[in-house]
Amino acid sequence: MTKKELVAVVAEKAGVEARETEKVYEALVEVLSDEIVKGGVRLNGFGSFKVNARKARTAKNPRTGEVVSVPAKKVVGFKAADTLKERL
Numbered sequence: 904m905t906k907k908e909l910v911a912v913v914a915e916k917a918g919v920e921a922r923e924t925e926k927v928y929e930a931l932v933e934v935l936s937d938e939i940v941k942g943g944v945r946l947n948g949f950g951s952f953k954v955n956a957r958k959a960r961t962a963k964n965p966r967t968g969e970v971v972s973v974p975a976k977k978v979v980g981f982k983a984a985d986t987l988k989e990r991l
Contacts, residue, residue, distance in 0.1 A: 939979060950983040 904912075906928065914924040935952070938944045943953035959975040983991075 948984055948986040952981050955980045
């Protein structure tokens, strides 16, 4: 589902204009992004997002077999809530 499709479906369900829904979507994405960077977000009934640290490691290039160094980095992790898991 694309942003445009999501905005259209939410606008229809909520009974509001798509323009207003898009503004809310933009604000929501901005707030969620800021809060995930600060440490995480938990949305009851949906799931939680948190920042996970990955250690530096070595890996092999599958094409050449050359050993390369992969630097440490931070990634976003998502864990689905039980409510969402049950729907699946």
